[in-house]
Amino acid sequence: MSLTVVGTMAFDELETPFGKSGRIIGGSATYIAWAASNFVQPINQVSIVGADFPQSELDALKAKGVALDGVQIKQDGKTFYWSGKYHMDMNTRDSLVTELNVLADFQPVIPENYQGSEFLILGNLTPLVQMSVLEQMKVRPKLIVMDTMNFWMEVAMDDLLKVLTKVDVLMVNDGEARQLSGEYSLVKAARKILGMGPRYLIIKKGEHGALLFHDNHVFFAPAMPLDDVYDPTGAGDTFAGGFIGYLAKTKDISFENMKTAIIVGSAMASFCVERFGTERIREVTHDDITARIDQFVQLVNFDIDLV
Amino acid sequence: MSLTVVGTMAFDELETPFGKSGRIIGGSATYIAWAASNFVQPINQVSIVGADFPQSELDALKAKGVALDGVQIKQDGKTFYWSGKYHMDMNTRDSLVTELNVLADFQPVIPENYQGSEFLILGNLTPLVQMSVLEQMKVRPKLIVMDTMNFWMEVAMDDLLKVLTKVDVLMVNDGEARQLSGEYSLVKAARKILGMGPRYLIIKKGEHGALLFHDNHVFFAPAMPLDDVYDPTGAGDTFAGGFIGYLAKTKDISFENMKTAIIVGSAMASFCVERFGTERIREVTHDDITARIDQFVQLVNFDIDLV
Numbered sequence: 001m002s003l004t005v006v007g008t009m010a011f012d013e014l015e016t017p018f019g020k021s022g023r024i025i026g027g028s029a030t031y032i033a034w035a036a037s038n039f040v041q042p043i044n045q046v047s048i049v050g051a052d053f054p055q056s057e058l059d060a061l062k063a064k065g066v067a068l069d070g071v072q073i074k075q076d077g078k079t080f081y082w083s084g085k086y087h088m089d090m091n092t093r094d095s096l097v098t099e100l101n102v103l104a105d106f107q108p109v110i111p112e113n114y115q116g117s118e119f120l121i122l123g124n125l126t127p128l129v130q131m132s133v134l135e136q137m138k139v140r141p142k143l144i145v146m147d148t149m150n151f152w153m154e155v156a157m158d159d160l161l162k163v164l165t166k167v168d169v170l171m172v173n174d175g176e177a178r179q180l181s182g183e184y185s186l187v188k189a190a191r192k193i194l195g196m197g198p199r200y201l202i203i204k205k206g207e208h209g210a211l212l213f214h215d216n217h218v219f220f221a222p223a224m225p226l227d228d229v230y231d232p233t234g235a236g237d238t239f240a241g242g243f244i245g246y247l248a249k250t251k252d253i254s255f256e257n258m259k260t261a262i263i264v265g266s267a268m269a270s271f272c273v274e275r276f277g278t279e280r281i282r283e284v285t286h287d288d289i290t291a292r293i294d295q296f297v298q299l300v301n302f303d304i305d306l307v
Numbered sequence: 308m309s310l311t312v313v314g315t316m317a318f319d320e321l322e323t324p325f326g327k328s329g330r331i332i333g334g335s336a337t338y339i340a341w342a343a344s345n346f347v348q349p350i351n352q353v354s355i356v357g358a359d360f361p362q363s364e365l366d367a368l369k370a371k372g373v374a375l376d377g378v379q380i381k382q383d384g385k386t387f388y389w390s391g392k393y394h395m396d397m398n399t400r401d402s403l404v405t406e407l408n409v410l411a412d413f414q415p416v417i418p419e420n421y422q423g424s425e426f427l428i429l430g431n432l433t434p435l436v437q438m439s440v441l442e443q444m445k446v447r448p449k450l451i452v453m454d455t456m457n458f459w460m461e462v463a464m465d466d467l468l469k470v471l472t473k474v475d476v477l478m479v480n481d482g483e484a485r486q487l488s489g490e491y492s493l494v495k496a497a498r499k500i501l502g503m504g505p506r507y508l509i510i511k512k513g514e515h516g517a518l519l520f521h522d523n524h525v526f527f528a529p530a531m532p533l534d535d536v537y538d539p540t541g542a543g544d545t546f547a548g549g550f551i552g553y554l555a556k557t558k559d560i561s562f563e564n565m566k567t568a569i570i571v572g573s574a575m576a577s578f579c580v581e582r583f584g585t586e587r588i589r590e591v592t593h594d595d596i597t598a599r600i601d602q603f604v605q606l607v608n609f610d611i612d613l614v
Contacts, residue, residue, distance in 0.1 A: 088491070184395070187532050208515040211532060220529040220606050225518060227494050259609040293611060299527050300607045302566040304600060 003248040004044040004114050004141070005032045006133050007123020007237070008103060009053065009071065012277060013083035016090070016231050024277040025057050027080065028123030028147065031234035033066045034281045035241025035268040036121075038289060039249040041065030044114040046133065048106045050078040060282065069111040077102035090229045091206055110136040119248040121240060122146040122167070127159035134166050143253050145169040145244050146198075147236070150176050165197035168253075171240055173204045186211065187218075200258065202243075204236050212262050214255050221262045222299060224270035224292070231276045235269040238281055242268030267292040310555040311351040311421050311448070312339045313440050314430020314544070315410060316360065316378065319584060320390035323397070323538050331584040332364050334387065335430030335454065338541040340373045341588045342548025342575045343428075345596060346556040348372030351421040353440065355413045357384040367589065376418040384409035397536045398513055417443040426555040428547060429453040429474070434466035441473050450560050452476040452551050453505075454543070457483050472504035475560075478547055480511045493518065494525075507565065509550075511543050519569050521562050528569045529606060531577035531599070538583045542576040545588055549575030574599040 007029030014021040029047045037043050043066040051074065058068060078101040086093045108129055120141040122130040130146060144167040152160050153176070164170065170193065174186060180196075181189035186203055190213035193201050201213040207229065209222040243258075243265035250257055270292060274280045314336030321328040336354045344350050350373040358381065365375055385408040393400045415436055427448040429437040437453060451474040459467050460483070471477060477500065481493060487503075488496035493510055497520035500508050508520040514536065516529040550565075550572035557564055577599060581587045 185533070185535055187534050205515070208512070209529070218532055218606060219609070220532070221609075222516070222527040222529065225494050225525055225527070226492070228492055256610070260611045263609055263611060297611065299525060302526070302528075302570055303563070304567045304570060304604065 002042065002044060002114075002117045003036060003040050003119040003121070003244060004046060004070075004110070004117040005029050005036065005121050005123065005241075006046040006108060006130070007032060007121075007125060007147075008080050009047040009049050010080040010082060011052075012233060013081075013097075014231055014233055014276060015085040017086065017088055018228070018230050021231070021276040024279075025054075026082065026234060026277055028125075028234075028237045030061075030278060031237035031272070031281070032121060032123055032241035032244070033061060034064065034278050035238045035265075035272075036245030036248070037064045037066055038268070038284070038286070039242070039245035039264075042067045044070060044111075044117055046070035046108050046110065046114070048072040048074065048102050048108075049080075050102045051075045053079045064282075067114075070109065070114055072102075072106075072109070074102045084233070086232065090232050108133050108136075115139065118142040118251070119244055120144045121244045122163075123237060123240070124149050127152055127156050127163045130163045131159065131166070134163070143168050143244075143247060145171065145240065147171045147240060148176070150179050153179050161196060167198050169200040169202060170198040171202040171204060171236070173206070173236065177201070177203045190218075200255075202262065204239065206232065206235070210239065210262055210266060212255075212258060214258070217255060219255075219259045219262065221259075221266045221296075223266060224295060224299065226270065226273065229273045232273050233277060235272045238272040239265040239269040241265070263293060263296050267296055309349065309351060309421075309424045310343060310347050310426040310428070310551060311353060311377075311417070311424040312336050312343065312428050312430065312548075313353040313415060313437070314339060314428075314432060315387050316354040316356050317387040317389060318359075319540060320388075320404075321538055321540055321583060322392040324393070324395055325535070325537050326583075328538065328583040331586075332361075333389065333541060333584055335432075335541075335544045337368075337585060338544035338579070338588070339428060339430055339548035339551070340368060341371065341585050342545045342572075342579075343552030343555070344371045344373055345575075345591070345593070346549070346552035346571075349374045351377060351418075351424055353377035353415050353417065353421070355379040355381065355409050355415075357386040357409045358382045360386045371589075374421075377416065377421055379409075379413075379416070381409045391540070393539065397539050415440050415443075422446065425449040425558070426551055427451045428551045429470075430544060430547070431456050434459055434463050434470045437470045438466065438473070441470070450475050450551075450554060452478065452547065454478045454547060455483070457486050460486050468503060474505050476507040476509060477505040478509040478511060478543070480513070480543065484508070484510045497525075507562075509569065511546065513539065513542070517546065517569055517573060519562075519565060521565070524562060526562075526566045526569065528566075528573045528603075530573060531602060531606065533577065533580065536580045539580050540584060542579045545579040546572040546576040548572070570600060570603050571596075574603055
């Protein structure tokens, strides 16, 4: 039931209406690993960092069951750095600084002991890097999930479309689904995107929840209504980590089980936004998760007996 | 199990990205009645129209079990008229023309045969008119639901706050909840508003669904993902009509049953937006409703057995 996670490990610096984070740990693979490792271990991490990346963070991940054989440490390089500022509504943000650093020429290498992974998640990265990972897998994983973003639709659409034909589940946000499909209606957008390769499409709508599309089926999971969204950074990746972690744990990739996995992902994301960066999700307990999932059941559960 | 509905009956003229409606029938009480009459009859309608309001519409409502004893027909007046244009996202609109006409000095009169209604819904109207209705009810209804809008918060907040102390359920949209409470977080907004009188608060979020708050409980109902939202006019009132219609039918005002009523309201609203005005909801059948509610069950239902 091994899970391979490919993505960034980074430094982030964030400003929200609640304050400034200072320089903290971020990156898609970081969030995915912290979330997924609650459900399945080991996590086979594939990423790249510079010499400035703290050993304490690597140790913390290792202690959580995250294998780091696939994490390249460039002694002559600096870790990917991003800083951003959120607007009052928390749904929009401005990128202030993006320094690719070691990420600029990242050539992922899948270690031999990662081969045979049944589950693979490709965090948001250039489509060529995602494709390189797929080509290195000697046996096709049982389930391949990918994330991407609007930027790649603008500068590498052809490559992106090729990767799309190779994956099972695509995760994008609502704006990206519209951009990729050219359709405003998310239902129409989903129909088009499911024709591009993936058999499953997850459209993330932030505080408005997430939709799962498959054939003519659709499932909706709300976001947990919270007193405050303190910092939305990494919520999408944490969602992805909870989703694939639960699937890898249960080894059941049916549509019915994916519904549950989306609720699990939503629960994990609801923790993520409660504090800056990974602060909350790195301390979350099994009991916290079970209680939060029970809140989701209460949130959406209803009985009906219409005559 | 009688239900009294107070609100506007109107002419609307709408423009959406899909086209122009021409002059059609609208008004909060109209939409509520069309929706609620699928669940409970008679509907005791309280409203006002001018001599220009078509007899055919009154006949159609009557055929659907809507009592019109409380609908004043002003022979020397014109019916309330509103025209508006929706933006591409369908979530925002500009009012082009608002002619109050007979609504300007509407003094509702509750007919004697409406007395004893167990359920009462006050559609969006000036708070003084809503209060006048409450004062005319000789026996307090078992459940009083009210709608309102941002305009009354700006021009008649004191009156509005008085009405709020007299009702059981308040329905507003997310922007109105924020304006009424002064809180951006909807969870915090709900807590404040529940301190103003109503025991239940429904926050409508359009295409993003609806939240029901009560004590420390919260329930969420999604909107049905549709190929196209053709015209959102009246969706909130149709939702309200389905909600109170189902409660009046089942005579159960527990929180658990309100959850189901919100799903029923969401189902009715999902029909409303499929065509201009009341076009779709006036033809919807019992089988259509049952099938749509089943779609909602599929949309949100999931199993979980976390160990």
